[in-house]
Amino acid sequence: xxxxxxxxxxxxxxxxxxxxxxxxxxxxxxxxxxxxxxxxxxxxxxxxxxxxxxxxxxxxxxxxxxxxxxxxxxxxxxxxxxxxxxxxxxxxxxxxxxxxxxxxxxxxxxxxxxxxxxxxxxxxxxxxxxxxxxxxxxxxxxxxxxxxxxxxxxxxxxxxxxxxxxxxxxxxxxxxxxxxxxxxxxxxxxxxxxxxxxxxxxxxxxxxxxxxxxxxxxxxxxxxxxxxxxxxxxxxxxxxxxxxxxxxxxxxxxx
Amino acid sequence: xxxxxxxxxxxxxxxxxxxxxxxxxxxxxxxxxxxxxxxxxxxxxxxxxxxxxxxxxxxxxxxxxxxxxxxxxxxxxxxxxxxxxxxxxxxxxxxxxxxxxxxxxxxxxxxxxxxxxxxxxxxxxxxxxxxxxxxxxxxxxxxxxxxxxxxxxxxxxxxxxxxxxxxxxxxxxxxxxxxxxxxxxxxxxxxxxxxxxxxxxxxxxxxxxxxxxxxxxxxxxxxxxxxxxxxxxxxxxxxxxxxxxxxxxxxxxxx
DNA sequence: CTTCACAGGTCAACGGTGTTGTCATAAGGT
DNA sequence: ACCTTATGACAACACCGTTGACCTGTGAAG
Numbered sequence: 001x002x003x004x005x006x007x008x009x010x011x012x013x014x015x016x017x018x019x020x021x022x023x024x025x026x027x028x029x030x031x032x033x034x035x036x037x038x039x040x041x042x043x044x045x046x047x048x049x050x051x052x053x054x055x056x057x058x059x060x061x062x063x064x065x066x067x068x069x070x071x072x073x074x075x076x077x078x079x080x081x082x083x084x085x086x087x088x089x090x091x092x093x094x095x096x097x098x099x100x101x102x103x104x105x106x107x108x109x110x111x112x113x114x115x116x117x118x119x120x121x122x123x124x125x126x127x128x129x130x131x132x133x134x135x136x137x138x139x140x141x142x143x144x145x146x147x148x149x150x151x152x153x154x155x156x157x158x159x160x161x162x163x164x165x166x167x168x169x170x171x172x173x174x175x176x177x178x179x180x181x182x183x184x185x186x187x188x189x190x191x192x193x194x195x196x197x198x199x200x201x202x203x204x205x206x207x208x209x210x211x212x213x214x215x216x217x218x219x220x221x222x223x224x225x226x227x228x229x230x231x232x233x234x235x236x237x238x239x240x241x242x243x244x245x246x247x248x249x250x251x252x253x254x255x
Numbered sequence: 256x257x258x259x260x261x262x263x264x265x266x267x268x269x270x271x272x273x274x275x276x277x278x279x280x281x282x283x284x285x286x287x288x289x290x291x292x293x294x295x296x297x298x299x300x301x302x303x304x305x306x307x308x309x310x311x312x313x314x315x316x317x318x319x320x321x322x323x324x325x326x327x328x329x330x331x332x333x334x335x336x337x338x339x340x341x342x343x344x345x346x347x348x349x350x351x352x353x354x355x356x357x358x359x360x361x362x363x364x365x366x367x368x369x370x371x372x373x374x375x376x377x378x379x380x381x382x383x384x385x386x387x388x389x390x391x392x393x394x395x396x397x398x399x400x401x402x403x404x405x406x407x408x409x410x411x412x413x414x415x416x417x418x419x420x421x422x423x424x425x426x427x428x429x430x431x432x433x434x435x436x437x438x439x440x441x442x443x444x445x446x447x448x449x450x451x452x453x454x455x456x457x458x459x460x461x462x463x464x465x466x467x468x469x470x471x472x473x474x475x476x477x478x479x480x481x482x483x484x485x486x487x488x489x490x491x492x493x494x495x496x497x498x499x500x501x502x503x504x505x506x507x508x509x510x
Numbered sequence: 511c512t513t514c515a516c517a518g519g520t521c522a523a524c525g526g527t528g529t530t531g532t533c534a535t536a537a538g539g540t
Numbered sequence: 541a542c543c544t545t546a547t548g549a550c551a552a553c554a555c556c557g558t559t560g561a562c563c564t565g566t567g568a569a570g
Contacts, residue, residue: 004530006546013537013546023548046528056549058530067528068431119423121465123438128451131443131461135453149460153469154476161416168374168419183378188386196383198390205404206386210376214408221409221480222473228483259559261517268517268566278519301557311520313559322557 005065019054025063028053029073033113036074041112041171072124075117080126082106083133092141093223099134100159100219107163111171118164130156142230151226158222162215184210260320274309280318283308284328288365296367296426329365330372334381337361343388347396348478354389355414355474362418363468366426373419385411397485406481413477417470439465 008025016022031053036044046067050057064070082102088095107114121127134155138148169177189207193200263280271277286308290298301322305312319325337357343350362369376382389410393403424432444462448455 004547011546015536015547017548045526047526057528058550059548061529062547119420121435121438123442128443128446128454132451132454135457139453139456145457146460149457149464150469150472151476153464154473157417157420157469158413158473161420162412164420164423165374165412165416180376183376187378188383191383196387198394199383199387201394202390202400202404205401209404209408214405214412217405218409218413218477221406222476224483225476225479228479259518266517270518270565272519300555302555312557313521314519316558317518 004061005063008063017053017055017059021054023053023055023059023063025073028060028063028070029077032070032074033077033110036112036116037110041116044112044116071116072120072122074113075120076122076124076126078106078110078113078117079122079130083126083130086133088133088137092137093227095137096134096155097219097223100155101216103159104163104166104213104215104219107160107167108170111167114167115164115171118160142233143226144233147229147233151222155222158218159215162213162218166213166215181211259317261317263318272308272310272314276309278308278310278314278318280328283315283318283325284332287325287329288332291365291367296365299367323371326368326371327375329368330375331379331381333361333365333368333372334385338381338385338388341388343392347392348482350392351389351410352474352478355410356471358414359418359421359468359470359474362415362422363425366422369418369422370426373415397488398481399488402484402488406477409477413473414470417468417473421468421470436466 011024014022014024021027028049032044032049035049035052046060047057050060053060060070064073086099086102107118131152134152135148138151139145143151184207188199188210189203191199191203199206266279269277269279276282283304287299287304290304290307301315302312305315308315315325319328341354341357362373386407389407390403393406394400398406424435439462443454443465444458446454446458454461
């Protein structure tokens with residue numbers, strides 16, 4: 001069974017399902033998204049998707065090599081939807097802020113899908129378009145190539161990471177979320193100043209702000225830092241070189 | 256079968272496994288962590304864990320209500336380990352950088368646990384100690400309470416969010432991860448300059464850096480922005496320097 | 511010592527999952 | 541009208557988490 005998948009473009013002999021449905025990559029992705037939204041991320045399995053489509057589960061393997069492939073297709077569709085409503089103005093900071101907030105909002109609107117797809121590189125059309133667009137905001141703004149790539153990377157990952165984090169929070173059952181809010185109020189709001197002076201001193205602020213997402217603040221911090229860097233660059237000296245050369249390792253266990 | 260779990264403190268009638276192992280909450284958590292480290296995140300299943308322990312899988316349900324409970328126990332242990340090796344020096348930026356990188360590394364070392372616990376507030380001892388410690392770094396540095404809380408919030412969420420994001424990446428099956436690296440090289444590395452000028456211009460940088468985590472960069476941006484903010488505050492208040500408040504920078508006990 | 515309740519380990523089963531080898535058939539090109 | 545073959549269907553495999561019923565060693569009480 002070397003390869004049972006035929007590229008979407010080359011499909012011709014379509015044939016209806018026993019229940020009369022015409023399968024297609026598009027229909028499968030749409031149905032998967034609907035399934036995720038309506039019944040939660042756990043509701044997405046090959047078998048349920050097959051049932052929802054009116055087709056045998058194994059038929060899906062004619063369109064996607066494995067479930068991972070399907071996830072990538074879903075992720076790309078979400079990227080496309082987000083990008084489609086974004087209109088860059090030429091002010092790099094404003095444009096990035098706008099896009100970041102859109103990405104975050106998009107993730108919150110599709111919590112389960114966002115959680116599933118945030119960490120994947122799809123290499124598909126919409127994603128490529130997004131990369132090109134963001135670099136197209138940074139480079140004309142005056143960031144040198146290497147710097148532009150670094151900021152792009154941090155910006156995108158931060159939007160995706162916070163999107164997934166906040167999605168996970170909002171996807172919790174109602175009771176669990178209220179329990180968490182209660183923890184902040186009753187546990188952190190009442191620690192004695194003798195043992196926990198800093199928490200006690202800031203308790204009102206903690207209780208007030210810990211419930212909302214910190215993404216807007218984090219985004220603003222990122223933009224501030226980028227602007228600072230740009231100012232240093234324009235000052236001519238080139239400024240001090242940032243020491244954030246990627247030292248972290250994503251993937252690959254470190255023995 | 257209302258509740259087959261007995262609180263750890265009340266256990267007394269321990270009895271060895273058929274293979275002669277004495278089970279305990281601790282042993283189970285330790286073994287689970289070892290399993291994750293040695294054979295990857297996918298290796299952690301109730302059945303495998305049972306096998307590794309020399310016990311019937313169902314025995315574990317005498318100690319944890321379900322797998323989620325086990326994950327939370329693991330996560331709590333991880334928070335403890337991360338804090339235990341952290342030694343604040345008094346330089347707020349350096350201390351936050353150090354802690355952030357430790358949190359991120361801890362998450363990467365145990366992907367499944369990190370992904371599950373990132374968005375939860377436990378209100379338990381280790382977590383409280385962490386909050387107190389971080390505020391104890393920011394406030395003495397001169398950040399006003401509200402500002403300190405805002406930066407604390409962004410800092411912690413950023414560490415958790417990136418930890419979860421990168422964990423998800425590293426939890427992928429080997430083949431999928433190699434496929435992603437290949438996507439960057441073959442897809443993004445070869446786009447023509449006519450259609451995708453910005454990607455083409457930065458392709459070498461993209462290919463070189465997109466595989467590693469952007470957390471160090473994002474963290475550095477956050478610290479830069481915080482320092483900028485602090486400079487503005489000092490300038491605005493006539494350069495008045497807040498002085499260190501003394502002993503209270505550590506939360507709970509430090510073994 | 512013996513007795514005895516029951517915590518805790520084991521077994522078997524249920525319903526779920528992703529995936530694949532094989533087969534049947536309708537669609538398209540000739 | 542034929543033949544090829546793409547594509548849908550079926551059955552099976554090896555896993556998964558979880559649970560109800562059973563059995564037995566343990567620790568305390570008498």
